[in-house]
Amino acid sequence: MSDTKGSSRSPARRPMTVPRLLEKKARGEKISVITAYDATFARIFDDAGVDVLLVGDSLGMVIQGRDSTLPVTMDEMIYHGAAVARGSRYAHLVVDLPFMSYQPNVELALKNAGRLLSEGGAHAVKLEGGAEIAPTIAKIVSAGIPVMGHVGLTPQSVHAMGGFRVQGKTREAANRVLEEARAVAEAGAYAIVLEGIPNDLAREITEAIDIPTIGIGAGPHCDGQVLVSYDLLGLTPTLRPKFVKRYAELFDAAKRATETYVREVEEGSFPSAEYTFGEIRSENGSEEPAEKGDSETAPQKGKGYGPR
Numbered sequence: 130m131s132d133t134k135g136s137s138r139s140p141a142r143r144p145m146t147v148p149r150l151l152e153k154k155a156r157g158e159k160i161s162v163i164t165a166y167d168a169t170f171a172r173i174f175d176d177a178g179v180d181v182l183l184v185g186d187s188l189g190m191v192i193q194g195r196d197s198t199l200p201v202t203m204d205e206m207i208y209h210g211a212a213v214a215r216g217s218r219y220a221h222l223v224v225d226l227p228f229m230s231y232q233p234n235v236e237l238a239l240k241n242a243g244r245l246l247s248e249g250g251a252h253a254v255k256l257e258g259g260a261e262i263a264p265t266i267a268k269i270v271s272a273g274i275p276v277m278g279h280v281g282l283t284p285q286s287v288h289a290m291g292g293f294r295v296q297g298k299t300r301e302a303a304n305r306v307l308e309e310a311r312a313v314a315e316a317g318a319y320a321i322v323l324e325g326i327p328n329d330l331a332r333e334i335t336e337a338i339d340i341p342t343i344g345i346g347a348g349p350h351c352d353g354q355v356l357v358s359y360d361l362l363g364l365t366p367t368l369r370p371k372f373v374k375r376y377a378e379l380f381d382a383a384k385r386a387t388e389t390y391v392r393e394v395e396e397g398s399f400p401s402a403e404y405t406f407g408e409i410r411s412e413n414g415s416e417e418p419a420e421k422g423d424s425e426t427a428p429q430k431g432k433g434y435g436p437r
């Protein structure tokens with residue numbers, strides 16, 4: 130655990146909240162957002178000082194290996210949201226409303242948004258769409274649930290868009306995305322994701338609305354940035370979208386580590402003495418000298434898993 134500046138475990142760090150995110154936009158400070166799907170990664174990202182953890186329905190692709198987000202269910206979002214909530218302490222936690230959990234009607238949307246907070250540990254929910262979804266946003270917000278919008282490339286509309294395509298490339302199409310963003314902001318959303326749009330359109334939207342814009346594949350002019358964690362950590366070797374910067378190559382590192390493990394198991398060099406619990410104690414009850422791995426290095430009860 131690090132207490133260096135910027136660490137989430139620093140006593141000076143305060144939990145990130147909706148008002149503090151709005152203050153960041155007002156002060157011109159950038160907002161960092163990253164997707165998380167489990168407690169271990171949530172702890173890493175929270176410790177690294179990220180402002181917002183997003184339990185994205187992208188989990189359908191990066192965790193479940195599907196080719197779209199469409200099959201993801203409410204129960205799955207709740208499961209992953211609760212895990213991320215257990216791993217984080219300071220980050221603001223947003224959980225996606227999955228496909229068809231809010232589109233059919235406002236009542237269903239409100240009920241499911243509530244579940245993400247009460248069962249999934251969310252501080253806010255995210256949903257996709259523009260003017261058509263504005264009444265739903267207003268209803269959820271009026272129940273005291275903060276809503277993050279999402280316009281531009283909206284993955285839940287993959288089939289309507291004809292694939293994961295950049296949106297707003299002509300002036301006419303750009304105006305449509307701008308109007309969608311305005312509708313979302315006017316409905317009461319506290320922030321909005323702008324995905325897969327040209328840089329200058331993202332700048333126009335960021336200047337046109339009061340709420341923070343969080344870009345992904347939308348250039349540098351947004352108030353914040355979000356990336357899928359598995360992409361930025363280099364855990365998705367076959368996917369190299371243009372907008373993703375890989376800050377590590379963890380797929381390769383994990384593969385190399387696993388290859389070494391396999392080799393050591395096959396040749397019998399693992400486990401060596403330091404990774405064992407030693408021999409059976411003598412029957413007269415006299416204590417054998419404590420093995421290093423017996424009491425000093427073995428995990429304490431409740432602090433890890435495996436035999437004690």
Ligand code: KIV
Binds near residue numbers: 183225324345
């Ligand atoms: O599902 C997700 O991870 C998202 C981000 C890519 C914005 O919506």
